[in-house]
Amino acid sequence: MTLPDDLRQTPLTAFNIAHGGKMVPFAGYEMPVQFPDGVLKEHLHCRAAAGLFDVSHMGQVILRPKSGRLEDAALALERLVPVDVLGLKPGRQRYGLFTAQDGGILDDLMIANRDDHLFLVVNAACKAEDIAHLRTHLGDECDIEELTDRALIALQGPQAEAVLSTLAPEVADMRFMEVADVVLLGSPAIVARAGYTGEDGYEISVPADRAVALAEAFLADTRVLLVGLGARDSLRLESGLCLYGHDIDTATTPAQGAIEWAIQKVRRSGGARAGGFPGADIILAELETGAPRRRVGLRPEGRAPIREGAVLFADEAGGEPVGRVTSGGFGPSVNAPVAMGYVPASLSAADTALFAEVRGKRHPVFISPLPFITQRYKRS
Template identity: 65%
Template sequence: MSDLKRTPLYDLHVSLGAKMVPFAGYEMPVQYGLGVMKEHLHCRAAAGLFDVSHMGQVILRSEDPEVAKAALETLIPQDVLGLAENRQRYGFFTNDAGGIEDDLMFANRGDHLFFVVNAACKDADVARMRAALEPDVTVKLLENRALLALQGPKAEAVLAEHHPMVAEMRFMDVATVPIAGAECWVSRSGYTGEDGYEISVPVASATDLAKALLAHEDVEAIGLGARDSLRLEAGLCLYGHDIDATTSPVEGGLTWGMQKVRRAGGDRAGGFPGADRIMRELTEGVSRKRVGLSPEGRAPMREGTPLFASADGDTQIGTVTSGGFGPTVGAPVAMGYVDAAHAENGTALFGEVRGKRLPVSVAKLPFVAAGFKR
């Protein structure tokens, strides 16, 4: 643990009784006194506060903002040029083989683009952007801002007490809002499937902001354990597990994140790394697909569990990439990849757990419907 970095909220986590664990090079809270189950259910019912300051916050800027947008389209298969000011999109970096190097959020702030990237990938992401975009585009990794996520059905009411305009924001809107005396960059987004906000705040004000939000009776501090079970129930991918450098967006079921203009036949189709493979798969299909999985009984099927089409067959047809108990569902939930022939919802499969073949069925994603404010 001595070699790990700490977020600006480390002392607050310790004071709240958090259990700290290594994650993506940081000491992070996996749970607090409530425990993972109650933290998960509290976020679904009220509002939870997450420290996501380990993630990378990056600004792209050029003399002509359109230059930065056009340049970015050479690295990601999303419509950057068409993104309206003060709006945000989900995206991903692809490699020459059509795999996903990282998934991310990016926002058009008028004179610059603002990125949030995964903690374990942020150095590689910045290096990738600098190599491809500089000197025409300046790429700056911010070290002076923390990042909080306030998630849950009561998040709007809680944050609106600090500034009423946040209630007017739609899903994926972004705005600069003064909260608890700090200039905050707020997006109406998150990674729990619930309505909520991500709040970028200057490091010097991060602890005061967190305490101000936690002072509300509807807000509890939530750790990585519940963050993982929430995103799994919401059918959201965890980079390095459900998607990686070998997984294409088509295999991963992420083609909804590729706007029509960047697909085959679109005005700005292709032009990003791996476009040949991705365009071909969009047309011809793939041999494997990411699916939801519902194990029978109470025993979770964890990451790495091999999947088979029958209880006694020798041929493995898939693998679990994320799995655990879904507190809202009240049963085990999982995601994984299976051969396309076995990917239809309701298909009966078997997962091999400790040498035993246990029944599991392909399930529709998400397990819990999203609560985003459209």
């Protein structure tokens, strides 16, 4: 496959190629979709031991208050996201959303309290727009710096703690969604106990010039296998996690996307800091009365996967479409096809039977609770 000449590279691109990565365009970057072991083995190895991911295409951003008071940056950011940033304790992070005036989602992101600044991780495809959005609305109150000299590495799976502990024993004491400064191979790193697979694990921000050495050290451990975008997608799908631009987007509100859990009580109607973010009237109204449609899990009957874009119907023959699949594929850990999509709220109850149209034929699918696997985050 010939790749476009204008693709950006991560600090680990040459490393990925040297280890047999099959490179593809993704969000403007040259990224590995799989390695020689293949997507299936990479997926199952991550569930059983530890998978190593290059996620350096993601945007890393510092939000530093010009006043020197972190609460000023937190309150400023709350004007753009419907989450409780002010209540985020030092050394903790949480999932957030940039919302639009019509209630749609501009991007999803992670927000960490780093004592004197906020540390944000945003999606690669949206990072230029996200940074411009921050500078336009918060530039008078905060210094906004994109970290372009750092890599981001994810180590995911039940053996991730044991592997990373060989380099930094203190990471074993971290809990899910904690963030800490850790020295790895003599270099400072920002380590978050979090990830995008449903497994326990870490996301590690390191100086770009130290990324290869760290990746090689991980890979020298027999418990670790390199994982590409293909298995990253099947892992997150089994865990019921949204992919921006597919399962959530500017036409989706938080309640429609079934991610209202990301909006804490203090930001909801009746809360001390309720509203004040773009689209608040629409978003808060849907939290109170419900959204007209809902993101749901889908279990296709049989072994054939139902892919993104498949149209959903309430009837096996005839009738108007009632929804659409936004993510779909085969779930190696559940040994069955799995999917997510949108249906009217009236059809969103578990076990509701629908039909997905694939190449002119309608196949039975059933509404399923999410996630499809048991998430194994270390919360205590």
